[in-house]
Amino acid sequence: MTDRKDELAANLAKVENRIAAACAAAGRAREEVTLIVVTKTYPAGDVRILSELGVRHVAENRDQDAAPKAAACSDLPLAWHFVGQLQTNKVRSVVGYADLVQSVDRSKLVTALSKEAVRQEREVGCLIQVALDAGENGRGERGGVAPGGIEELADLVAKAPGLRLDGLMTVAPLTGEYAGRQRAAFERLMDLSTDLRRAHPAANMVSAGMSADLEEAVAAGATHVRVGTAVLGVRPRLG
Numbered sequence: 007m008t009d010r011k012d013e014l015a016a017n018l019a020k021v022e023n024r025i026a027a028a029c030a031a032a033g034r035a036r037e038e039v040t041l042i043v044v045t046k047t048y049p050a051g052d053v054r055i056l057s058e059l060g061v062r063h064v065a066e067n068r069d070q071d072a073a074p075k076a077a078a079c080s081d082l083p084l085a086w087h088f089v090g091q092l093q094t095n096k097v098r099s100v101v102g103y104a105d106l107v108q109s110v111d112r113s114k115l116v117t118a119l120s121k122e123a124v125r126q127e128r129e130v131g132c133l134i135q136v137a138l139d140a141g142e143n144g145r146g147e148r149g150g151v152a153p154g155g156i157e158e159l160a161d162l163v164a165k166a167p168g169l170r171l172d173g174l175m176t177v178a179p180l181t182g183e184y185a186g187r188q189r190a191a192f193e194r195l196m197d198l199s200t201d202l203r204r205a206h207p208a209a210n211m212v213s214a215g216m217s218a219d220l221e222e223a224v225a226a227g228a229t230h231v232r233v234g235t236a237v238l239g240v241r242p243r244l245g
């Protein structure tokens with residue numbers, strides 16, 4: 007356990023240095039960027055260690071793994087972010103522990119989240135997940151709505167009882183015009199955020215950047231980076 011704590015502390019320090027350097031290079035204050043550690047596939051014990059090391063935001067992408075982990079860590083001062091594709095039949099469980107859902111990408115999900123948030127008397131922060139590589143159907147391979155669908159969905163979230171519209175999230179596309187162009191993808195997300203904030207000024211979260219591309223996200227203006235591998239190590243299985 008001590009070894010794991012040393013390992014996580016060293017990895018966190020490296021990630022912290024990367025974020026600080028990226029902020030300095032972009033002329034941004036370090037406080038403008040929040041680190042969210044993606045703990046998917048790693049045990050509750052790691053989450054506990056991260057909390058001891060000062061981490062305040064964690065993210066998960068599968069309810070089956072996240073629900074028991076969040077329950078085991080319910081005594082810790084952590085904000086839980088849900089970042090995976092979310093089926094409506096999992097909404098009841100996810101609303102039980104998630105402070106934010108970053109993968110809101112369709113109206114049916116908004117309706118289900120709102121209904122459940124009201125029932126559980128919780129307020130759930132919502133980010134609209136944007137698919138910059140959306141196909142003809144207006145949806146991304148890994149979830150997300152095409153840029154043209156943001157406004158309608160945002161208005162729906164803003165009006166939904168129990169939900170709070172917090173901003174936008176994206177995952178850098180592996181295909182399409184933004185493949186291999188993370189910086190351009192994240193700058194596009196920033197432009198979309200600027201548009202969104204005209205109608206919804208408080209929706210100022212911009213969640214972008216992972217282990218491999220957090221520098222590009224910070225340079226573009228992201229307020230939240232989601233880092234898994236660089237803190238916890240290469241995942242033992244696909245997450």
Ligand SMILES: *Cc1c(COP(=O)(O)O)cnc(C)c1O
Pocket residue numbers: 044046067089090177215216217218232233234235236245
């Ligand atoms: C897994 C995951 C991350 C973290 O990815 P790493 O490359 O491990 O840093 C970030 N965002 C989402 C949506 C993820 O599923």
